[in-house]
Amino acid sequence: MNFKKNFRYIFPLLIVFFTSSCANVKDIAYFQKVKVEESSFKKQADAKEFYKARIKPKDLLSITVVSSEPEASRMYNLVVPQIADASNPNSLFSQPVLQSYLVNDEGFIDFPVFGKIKVEGYTRMELESILHKKLAGAFSREIPIITIRFINYSVNILGEVLRPGKYETENDRMTIFDGLAMAGDMTINGKRDNVKVLREKADGTKEYITLNLNDKNIIYSPAYYLEQNDVVYVEPNKSKSRSSNYGAAESFGISSLSILITLTSLIFTVFK
Incomplete structure (x- = not known):
């Protein structure tokens, strides 16, 4: 009877022990304490201009020039x-592949006719405007359509995520x-509340930026928008850190104790 009486007090303590490592809801939710009237992001009107990625050294750019004057745009x-495939005489008649432009360490690309053009620090739209001005005299009937895209825009996501790795977009x-x-x-x-972003600045130096994803004001962080080649690292929380310190013996002991508690509970249920 004494054991049965004591077990009545011990059992809840054991339950608390095994559930103490579970993550708290407050540690999981994003955008905490966001009021309904703020969800429309009205503050954006007072913020700086919307983020636009700026071209950096080692970027690969796709630049296409389209007009109704094919000879001029070509x-x-x-x-x-392309190298012809002897076994396939039609291999050279497939859709041509346009070359990409590599931004060198000084921030220049080699563009046809004009040679080296400084592109570092410009947005895609700013560079399109620059090329429009340069090409204005080459087209007699219309202003060409110039489209610029990033080819190798990628980030690395590491740590406590489902699929860590390098992602291109x-x-x-x-x-x-x-x-x-x-x-x-x-x-x-x-x-x-402690996500790290490693970023390389224009001068080649590295900086760490810490993000708190629980904070509603994260949208104003300089790392809210990810830049080319950013490295995002998600640290493990205390629960994961504690569990990773358990060895095989500790894990076996905890599993055995859990089974023992379950069996004891069943015995008292059957024979009470």
């Missing part, structure tokens, strides 16, 4: 040389949440 669209306005979504979102063990 010289500004470099095509990758055509979206040059990718937010931290877009990046996490591509990686399958954080695991339950991810530390949401």
Whole structure:
């Protein structure tokens, strides 16, 4: 009877012990304390201009020039040389592949006819405007359509996410949440209030930016929009850190104790 009486007090304590490592809801939710009237992001009107990715050294750019004057536009669209396949005489008649432009360490690209053009620091639209002015005299009937895209816009997502790895995207306005979504979102063990972003600045130096995904004001952080080659690291929370310290013996002991508690509970249920 004494054991039965004592077990009545011990059992709840054991339950507390085994559930103490479970993540708290407050540690998991994004955008905490966001009021309904703020959900429309009215503050954006007072914020700086919307983020636009700026071209950096080592970026690969796709630049296409289209007009109703094919002879004039052809010289500004470099095509990758293709080797004919002897077994397939039609191999050279497939859709041509346009070359990409590599931004060198000084921030220049080699563009047909005009040679070296400074592109570092410009947005896609700013560079399109610059090229429009340069090409204005080459087209007699119309202003050509110039389209610029990032080819190698990528970020690395590491740590407590479902699918860590390197992710490439055509979206040059990718937010931290877009990046996490591509990686399958954080695991339950991810530390949401201390996400690290490693970023390389224009001068080659590195900087760390800390993000608190629980904070509603995260949209104003300089790392809310991810830049080319950013590295995002999601730290494990205390629950994961504690569990990773358990060895095989500790894990076996906890499993055995859990089974013992379950069996004891069943015995008291049957024989009480």
